[in-house]
Amino acid sequence: MLWLSELEDIAKNKLKLNEDLKNHTSWKIGGKATAIIEPQCVEVLLPILDFIAKNSIPYFILGGGTNLLVHDSGFDGIVISTKKLKKIDKISDTIFVFEAGVLVADILKITLCNGLSGWEHMVGIPGTLGGALVGNAGVNGYSAGNSVVWVERIEKNLSVKKLIDKDIKWAYRESIPLNDGSFITKACLKFTKSNKSTITENINFFKLKRSSQPKHGYSAGSVFKNANNREFAGFLLDKYGCKGLCCGNARISVDHANFILNDGNASSRDVWNLIQQCRNIVLYRHGKWLDLEVKLIGEPWT
Ligand SMILES: NC(=O)C1=CN([C@@H]2O[C@H](COP(=O)(O)OP(=O)(O)OC[C@H]3O[C@@H](n4cnc5c(N)ncnc54)[C@H](OP(=O)(O)O)[C@@H]3O)[C@@H](O)[C@H]2O)C=CC1
Ligand SMILES: C=C(O[C@H]1[C@H](O)[C@@H](CO)O[C@H](OP(=O)(O)OP(=O)(O)OC[C@H]2O[C@@H](n3ccc(=O)[nH]c3=O)[C@H](O)[C@@H]2O)[C@@H]1NC(C)=O)C(=O)O
Incomplete structure (x- = not known):
């Protein structure tokens, strides 16, 4: 495939060819992808997405791989991993901008260290901020969307757009239009000042809600969505x-x-x-x- 070497130049870091996707999913299942790219910064994403679009190359965005069932025959295309998009900017005492690949768990650590409340319900949720925003991860009405000020993404036409909270329709496991296949690059989250003991209490409250879930073994969390609040x-x-x-x-x-x-x-x-x-x-x-x-x-x- 001629385009692979061209893509390698554009990606500015080595493409990993024939990468075993089972090493990138929490289920530890999946065949090989043609190649995987792990961009180190948001700036290189645009030319990569541009090249992929112009050459009609199939691709998907990989966050933490915690919500994916990858076929044994693999993926005939490019996997763009957000693994290395981990920049964090502190804007004020309560406001931070996180790149899409920052782990949900790392955001919780930061809020706890800084005496900030608003992310405690995300305790135990694996994966990245990008994945959590696309699927509006959360528990019982508390979700990732609750803390969002804005989300930046690269849309299908390659324009970079910032959507503010009120432009996004947050629902159960849904965030319209964030789930339309555009690439979320970063998000600005706002928390509220609190104290560590209250935050820890909240964390323990939400941890308890997960106590019936299996503690060991490879899984991808809940396999099916709940139909509604009575039909789990x-x-x-x-x-x-x-x-x-x-x-x-x-x-x-x-x-x-x-x-x-x-x-x-x-x-x-x-x-x-x-x-x-x-x-x-x-x-x-x-x-x-x-x-x-x-x-x-x-x-x-x-
Ligand atoms: N509550 C729980 O215990 C659990 C919750 N989960 C949920 O699943 C989420 C999965 O997150 P994660 O492991 O990071 O994601 P995954 O790597 O599992 O990716 C899942 C999908 O999210 C989309 N995606 C991921 N990152 C981005 C991004 N930056 N921009 C646009 N789309 C993106 C991709 O969609 P596409 O295919 O369109 O490219 C991808 O197919 C968790 O945050 C949580 O919401 C998962 C397991 C357990
Ligand atoms: C794990 C995930 O998210 C989880 C999240 O961690 C928990 C936090 O309470 O709430 C949801 O689980 P859930 O709806 O299964 O919540 P639970 O409280 O465990 O179960 C709901 C109801 O079903 C009953 N239940 C559950 C499992 C079971 O084997 N038997 C049973 O009877 C429970 O007793 C409860 O009455 C999310 N799942 C979905 C699909 O919405 C994920 O998204 O991957």
């Missing part, structure tokens, strides 16, 4: 006997039925078969088709 996917899957179900080396956690664990050598096929089995059980017993929270990368999924 985990509850339905548990009610209809899915806990402990296995396909190859993938199994439904016995702690929480909305988690699929990779026992070590699970393939995407194992996980996919288990997903379809669970969906069919809930459809047959309850008349509802469960929507995926995890994103599928690669193909075919049949």
Whole structure:
């Protein structure tokens, strides 16, 4: 592929060819990507995205890889990882600008160190700020969107735009238009002054909400979205006997039925078969088709 060496020049750092995506996902599943790029700064992203668009090269944006099911056959295209986009600027005592690759957990550490409240509900949420904003990560009505002042992104037409909070529609696992495939580069977050003991108390409160989730094993968090506040996917899957179900080396956690664990050598096929089995059980017993929270990368999924 001729374009690979051209892209390497533009990316200004070595492209990693035939990169095993299982090393980049929390599920530890997935085949190889044609190449992965880890831009070191936002400035090199524009020419990369420009080249990719002009050459119609398939790509996807990789954050922490905590919400992805990557096909065993891999991804025929370029993976742009935000792993190295980690710049943090302190604007004032309560306002910070974080690049998209900053970990959700690192933001929590910073707020705690600075006596700032507003991010405690994000405790235990893996992945990056970019991923958290796209999926409006959070718990029971408290989400990443709550702290946003503005979000900067590179849109599909390659224009760089800043969206202020009121331009974004935050909903359960949704942030319109942040989830339209544009590249989130950074976000400005605002917190409120508090004291460390109150912040720690809040953190412990939200930690408790996650206590039924499996503590060990490779997973991607909740596999399915909740249909609404009364029809929790985990509850339905548990009610209809899915806990402990296995396909190859993938199994439904016995702690929480909305988690699929990779026992070590699970393939995407194992996980996919288990997903379809669970969906069919809930459809047959309850008349509802469960929507995926995890994103599928690669193909075919049949
Ligand atoms: N509550 C919990 O315990 C858990 C929550 N999660 C949720 O999943 C999120 C996943 O985050 P993360 O691991 O970083 O993401 P992932 O690497 O899993 O990426 C998921 C998708 O997010 C999009 N994305 C990621 N970064 C960006 C960006 N900078 N700009 C635009 N799109 C982006 C990509 O969409 P595209 O394919 O369109 O390129 C990608 O496919 C977590 O923050 C959380 O919201 C996950 C696991 C557990
Ligand atoms: C893990 C994720 O997010 C999690 C987040 O950590 C927690 C924090 O409380 O709330 C959501 O889980 P959840 O809806 O499954 O919350 P839980 O409180 O664990 O369960 C909801 C209800 O189902 C019941 N339940 C759950 C699992 C189970 O095996 N059996 C069962 O009966 C629980 O008793 C509870 O009454 C998020 N998941 C979704 C799909 O919205 C993720 O997004 O990856």
